[in-house]
Amino acid sequence: MHRPLLVAAVLLSACRPAPPLSKQPPFDFEAHPTPSPEAFNPEANLLAQWGEGGVLRDFWNSGAEGSFEGVDGVTIAYRVHRAVNPKAAVVLVPGRTEAIIKFAEVARDLVAQGYSTYALTLRGQGEAGRMLADPDKGYVAWFDDYVADTHRFITTVVKPEQPRVFLLAHSLGGAVAVLLVDEHPDDVAALAMTSPMLEIELGGFPAPVAASIAAGICDASDGSGYTLGAGPYAEETDFPKNTVTNSLPRWTWKVQQLHDDERIRLGGTTWRWLCQALVASSRAQGLGKFSSTPTLLFQAGADTIVKPGGQEKYCADAPRCTLSRVEGAKHEILQERDELRNLTLSRVVKFFDAQVTP
Numbered sequence: 383m384h385r386p387l388l389v390a391a392v393l394l395s396a397c398r399p400a401p402p403l404s405k406q407p408p409f410d411f412e413a414h415p416t417p418s419p420e421a422f423n424p425e426a427n428l429l430a431q432w433g434e435g436g437v438l439r440d441f442w443n444s445g446a447e448g449s450f451e452g453v454d455g456v457t458i459a460y461r462v463h464r465a466v467n468p469k470a471a472v473v474l475v476p477g478r479t480e481a482i483i484k485f486a487e488v489a490r491d492l493v494a495q496g497y498s499t500y501a502l503t504l505r506g507q508g509e510a511g512r513m514l515a516d517p518d519k520g521y522v523a524w525f526d527d528y529v530a531d532t533h534r535f536i537t538t539v540v541k542p543e544q545p546r547v548f549l550l551a552h553s554l555g556g557a558v559a560v561l562l563v564d565e566h567p568d569d570v571a572a573l574a575m576t577s578p579m580l581e582i583e584l585g586g587f588p589a590p591v592a593a594s595i596a597a598g599i600c601d602a603s604d605g606s607g608y609t610l611g612a613g614p615y616a617e618e619t620d621f622p623k624n625t626v627t628n629s630l631p632r633w634t635w636k637v638q639q640l641h642d643d644e645r646i647r648l649g650g651t652t653w654r655w656l657c658q659a660l661v662a663s664s665r666a667q668g669l670g671k672f673s674s675t676p677t678l679l680f681q682a683g684a685d686t687i688v689k690p691g692g693q694e695k696y697c698a699d700a701p702r703c704t705l706s707r708v709e710g711a712k713h714e715i716l717q718e719r720d721e722l723r724n725l726t727l728s729r730v731v732k733f734f735d736a737q738v739t740p
Contacts (some may be wrong), residue, residue, distance in 0.1 A: 422491045470547065475558055478651075480508060480553075498544055529561045546722065546738070559573055577713050580666050596653055605652055609653055613650050673700045
C-alpha cells in the first residue's frame, strides 16, 4: 500500500486473522560451532584500519556505489560489496541518523563470511537525499516511504543479482524491516535485527500522552519544527556521556566520519517524524503473529533509546522469532565492544548460514 493512513492500518491489523503457525523453539546457536566471535574484526586497531591505505578504508572504497529514485523522487544511495561465490545477499538497513559508511566494518566482516552486502540509506539521512531545505532536520512525510524505498531496492537492485536475500536491520531500520516483511513477505528469506525500534523511549512520557501532543502539533502545522529538546547537529565530544556504545574506538571512528563529511550529519527529530514513528512502531510491534519469516532479534541490555517491551511482544508472537538479549550492550550493538559486538555477529552468521543450508 502506498502512503497509508497508519492509524487505520493499526485498527485493521487487529481484525486480521493470524496464520495457523505454531511457535517454534529458539534458534540453537550451540548446534552451530562456527564462526566463533574471534573470526570478526577487533576494535583495537580500527582507527589504523580506517586511515589512508588501511585495510578497512580500502575495502570500503572497493564497493560499488549506486543510487535510485525513491518515493517522490528522493535520491536513495547504496553501496555494494560482492563476495566471491556468495551464499546470499545481506541488505543492511541502518538506524536513525546513520550513514551507510558507519557499517563498513560490518560489511567487511560479512563479506569475509561469504555474504555479499548491499548497504542502503534511509531517506532524509546519511548519504540519502533530504526532504526539507534544512538538512539537519530529521524528517519523513510518511513512514511507509521508508518501506517502499527498501522494497524497491530489494526488487530492482538486489534480487536481479542475488535471489536469496537476508536483512540485517538496526533500530529505525528494524521497524522498517518488520513492516517490510509484513507487506512484502517474499522480499527476504530471513531477518536479523539489532535494537529494533518497536517501542520508543519517551523519557517518562506515557506513549498515549506523547502521541497526543505530537499529533496535535502535526495537525496544527506541517510538523517540520524540531521536537522538544531537539536541534541542529552538534559534534559529540564526551565519550562517557554517550548513550550508544561502550567501545571508545568505535565511538571515535563514528565521530571522525561525521567530522570529515558534513553531508552525512543529521540533527534531531521533527514533530512529523515523531508522529509517524510513534504510530508505525506501535503498529509494528503487533505484527509478529502474522510473520512466517525466520527472525533473530537482538535486544540491548543497557538500551536507553528504545524500550524492550515492544521487541518482546513482537518476538513472543512471531512463530519463528528468537530473542537474544545482549547484556551490558548499549543501543548500537554492532558498534559495541568486541565481546558484545562480535558475539552478536557470530550469531547472525550462524543464523543466516542455517537458512542457506537448513
